[in-house]
Amino acid sequence: KQEVTQIPAALSVPEGENLVLNCSFTDSAIYNLQWFRQDPGKGLTSLLLIQSSQREQTSGRLNASLDKSSGRSTLYIAASQPGDSATYLCAVNTGTASKLTFGTGTRLQVTL
């Protein structure tokens, strides 16, 4: 059974800092990996999707990497802003019906 772990569970940083969120998964037979953002009381918004054959994806200040063989992904956020405060969720897709297995998330707070 695929298990996804995210560390740390919570993180507080001052504005302007670069930061890294970590995601690990137990079964390397994945189709792709996605990072989502969830604001309090809201649904999930897709940030980045990395295919199993890719090493990284970038969107603006966000960069996600994937090391499938070691079962790890990182989400790098550059020059953090208060608007980045949210919970970030990692999810792996094993390919069957595009079902996702989620981690428990990292709650990020960026302070002024």
Added chain:
Amino acid sequence: NAGVTQTPKFRVLKTGQSMTLLCAQDMNHEYMYWYRQDPGMGLRLIHYSVGEGTTAKGEVPDGYNVSRLKKQNFLLGLESAAPSQTSVYFCASVSGGGGGYGYTFGSGTRLTVV
């Protein structure tokens, strides 16, 4: 606006009552899903559908039933609600065969069973 719409947004049920959560998408997506989110446990898949008229069990299906009579709608039913079903429920959809690109989530239904 295109997307996934869930109704209702909030509901309080008494133990033993029944209810149906409705999910509607207007993106012509083939695949639809119901997840529940509980503190400290992340999102877990309840049931899913890969097309009109099909349904399948996910990780935590007990106590729930689903139907997909129309491609754009996916219904989640609780026949006899229990306090353990207190949770936030999310519906999601994605194009079939797209490898997960364009995964779209609804804004959630917060259900409390007392």
